[in-house]
Amino acid sequence: MTFEQLRIFVEVAERQHVTQAAQALNIAQSAASHAIAQLEARYDVQLFYRVGRRIELSEAGRALLAEASAILGQVERAELALSEFSTFLRGTLLVEASQTIASYWLPARLAAFRRAHPGINLRMKIENTQQVADAVLTGAVELGFVEDEVAHPQLVCHPVAADRLIVVVAPDHPWAGLKRLDPAKMSESDWVRRETGSGTRSAFEHAALAMGADVAGFRIAMELPSNEAVRAAAEAGLGAAAMSASVAAPSLEAGLLHHVPIELPERQFIALRLAARRPTRAVTAFLSQLGIVEAVNDAEAEGQG
Structure with a gap:
């Protein structure tokens, strides 16, 4: 072998x-x-x-x-x-990202990093938010990107971008012609949603609860493991769906989905790393490209001296 x-x-x-x-x-x-x-x-x-x-x-x-x-x-x-002992920045940067980030936000940033640091090999895995957080906690990856806040004492969290969720339906759905959707009526439709552990699902459910919607009473027609599958199911008329505006954009432009007028709050895209693990030069460089400069603590400074 x-x-x-x-x-x-x-x-x-x-x-x-x-x-x-x-x-x-x-x-x-x-x-x-x-x-x-x-x-x-x-x-x-x-x-x-x-x-x-x-x-x-x-x-x-x-x-x-x-x-x-x-x-x-x-x-x-x-x-x-x-x-880490080389004069040149080289090696491998392994990141894991939740689906919306991996498909619609992160690729352009990785491409820019690759152009600036051609000696770094880039690898990306795609999982849902909970799986990404778990991978960072176990040390399987150095850097994770998630779509919902992860509160854990062992993680260092940095907001890197903002995103907005929207509710969409097929053109023949009763909500397609509304001027405003009352949150109290959100449980009157069938819904298509992501799986447990999805940042999109978690962020939407938290927002809906805060607006007074009966989330527990939602009629779930189908639960699917990817944004694209949820979007396709919504286009097919299986129910309403909540997703990132970036995910919905192609279907909205083609008239395959309609944006339901209900205001959902912005959510943050978050970079995660393990607090107990000193970031490599590649991780530090990538975070710096994203506008994040971490202070070096005393213990790390002594280790570098």
């Missing part, structure tokens, strides 16, 4: 697609397939089930993914430790 085989396996497992994994790693598809085949042949196990064009992890594959991810994480941390 080689480090390269593990790297390919993890990429394929996370994407559940050999071609996409090969493209991300900048290798031939045949090379990725061969690496997986070698692992399966050497240990006489099946790591993936082939289901049409899709692949799914087997029980053996799930067991290997946990160990392989831990090994790769340790290697990355070792590389980061050495890169």
Whole structure:
């Protein structure tokens, strides 16, 4: 078993697609397939089930993914430790972000950082807000970005941007022609919403409660794990939905959704890092690009002296 085989396996497992994994790693598809085949042949196990064009992890594959991810994480941390002694900014910056941020806000900032620091390899994972916070707390990632405030004594939190949630419905929904939606009537519609742990869902429910809406009485037609799935379900007329204005914009412009006139408060996009973990130079540089300059405490100053 080689480090390269593990790297390919993890990429394929996370994407559940050999071609996409090969493209991300900048290798031939045949090379990725061969690496997986070698692992399966050497240990006489099946790591993936082939289901049409899709692949799914087997029980053996799930067991290997946990160990392989831990090994790769340790290697990355070792590389980061050495890169701290280099004159040039290099290494890997691994960030994890909730869906709205990862899809609509963060890519442009990562691209600008890459242009300024070409020696840094960038990696991003996408999860919901709770999963991102958990990843930062366990040290799986150095930097997280979430869509709702996370109150935890072990986390350093920095607001980095503002976002506004809106309520949208399909054109034939009774709310499409309203001039104002009374919060007390919000429970009269079916709703499509994100899963538990989603920052969008949490922020909307908190805002609706503050406005006097009967959130517990909402009729939930469907619960979905992505912004795009919620948007598509709302377009199909399954119910009202709350989402970022950035997510809704293409459908609003195309006339596939209508903006329901109810004022929701702004929410913050938040950068998270572990308080007990000294930020690497790459993390410090990226936060600085976002306008965040952290004071170095006495303990850190002594360690740098």
